[in-house]
Amino acid sequence: MSAVYGAEEVALGRRVALKILDPAFARDLADRERFRREARVLAGFDHPGIVPIYTAGDADGLPFFTMRRIDGRSLAARLEDGTARMPVGDTMALLAALADVLAAVHGAGIVHRDVKPANVLLEGPTERPVLIDFGVATVGTSDHSRGEVVRGYGTLEYMCPEQALGEHECDARGDLYSLGVVGFRMLTGRLPFRGTEPRELIAQHVARPAPTVSTFQPDVPPAVDEVIARCLAKAPADRWPDAGALADACRASLAPAAIAGRRRLLGGLFGGRARAARSGVDRSRMRR
Numbered sequence: 001m002s003a004v005y006g007a008e009e010v011a012l013g014r015r016v017a018l019k020i021l022d023p024a025f026a027r028d029l030a031d032r033e034r035f036r037r038e039a040r041v042l043a044g045f046d047h048p049g050i051v052p053i054y055t056a057g058d059a060d061g062l063p064f065f066t067m068r069r070i071d072g073r074s075l076a077a078r079l080e081d082g083t084a085r086m087p088v089g090d091t092m093a094l095l096a097a098l099a100d101v102l103a104a105v106h107g108a109g110i111v112h113r114d115v116k117p118a119n120v121l122l123e124g125p126t127e128r129p130v131l132i133d134f135g136v137a138t139v140g141t142s143d144h145s146r147g148e149v150v151r152g153y154g155t156l157e158y159m160c161p162e163q164a165l166g167e168h169e170c171d172a173r174g175d176l177y178s179l180g181v182v183g184f185r186m187l188t189g190r191l192p193f194r195g196t197e198p199r200e201l202i203a204q205h206v207a208r209p210a211p212t213v214s215t216f217q218p219d220v221p222p223a224v225d226e227v228i229a230r231c232l233a234k235a236p237a238d239r240w241p242d243a244g245a246l247a248d249a250c251r252a253s254l255a256p257a258a259i260a261g262r263r264r265l266l267g268g269l270f271g272g273r274a275r276a277a278r279s280g281v282d283r284s285r286m287r288r
Contacts, residue, residue: 001135002023002035006069009054016054016066026062034135039065041134049101051121051130070130075182076117078127085189088220092227092250094129094181099247100212101131102179105173106243113136113170115178116158117185132256138170156201157191158182161234164202173236176246178187180231180239187224192232206234 002025007018012213025031042053056065076096079086086094099118105112108144112119121130156164160177163170175191184192192211193204210232214225227249240246 001031009066013212015068015069016097018064018066020037020064021062023062032063035063038134041139045104046110047104048128049097050104050128051132065191070123071122072123072127074118075120075122078122079117079185086186088224089119090185091186092224092254094246095179096131096250098131098179098193099243099250101129102175103243103247109139111170112175113137113163113183114155115175116155117182124276156198159205161206162236164205171236172242173239176231176239176243180228183228183231187213187220187228190216221253224285227253
């Protein structure tokens with residue numbers, strides 16, 4: 001529905017991202033209002049994980065707004081750039097950061113409804129995640145509110161079951177499902193559900209139990225498996241209660257991986273229990 005350009009705001013001498021509604025949609029009052037709604041939603045945030053908006057207006061009959069220009073690439077580009085999957089530590093740290101962003105979004109009564117790798121920009125050398133494109137977001141009053149329903153469908157590969165069914169009761173927990181699909185893709189190099197027809201994808205999201213990450217990557221820590229599996233629960237009530245709880249779980253899941261890595265390192269250094277005992281290493285400390 002729109003195009004984004006790199007541009008310069010001449011009066012202030014700064015580089016910006018310029019988003020303009022496609023002329024094909026500009027004649028529809030609902031589409032124009034939806035585009036302006038996105039600008040208003042972004043204007044309500046002051047968060048490092050959400051791109052700030054600078055100005056908004058109309059030019060030659062087309063609505064536009066300008067945003068801070070993000071130097072980096074999308075998560076989708078990173079995953080498609082010869083990377084079959086990402087390391088567990090990198091994945092869970094990124095998911096935790098995105099869950100923090102969603103906590104701020106949901107706390108403002110907004111449900112994004114289109115969380116996917118293409119809508120995550122990785123900024124700068126640290127690749128700090130920035131969530132973009134609130135064009136199909138709903139606006140409500142609380143984390144689990146019904147919200148204001150707008151036209152727009154999200155992306156089927158990452159869509160929660162209730163959204164795929166067209167239910168208006170798609171609340172903040174739908175975004176957690178979508179983030180779980182993102183995590184599954186990062187950890188395994190594939191999507192949990194695949195199909196060539198929209199109806200086939202919808203049926204899988206709605207009725208087929210999601211595979212676990214360990215089905216494709218047996219070496220992932222059980223805690224990581226649990227984090228993603230709970231995100232992908234069919235019923236919203238069975239998912240993480242909110243984005244803050246998911247962020248905490250993502251960070252906590254890194255501890256078992258770190259311990260397992262430390263055990264492997266110690267095993268390699270000391271040649272197992274017998275050699276460790278001979279060298280005077282406290283086995284109880286190794287178990288920790």
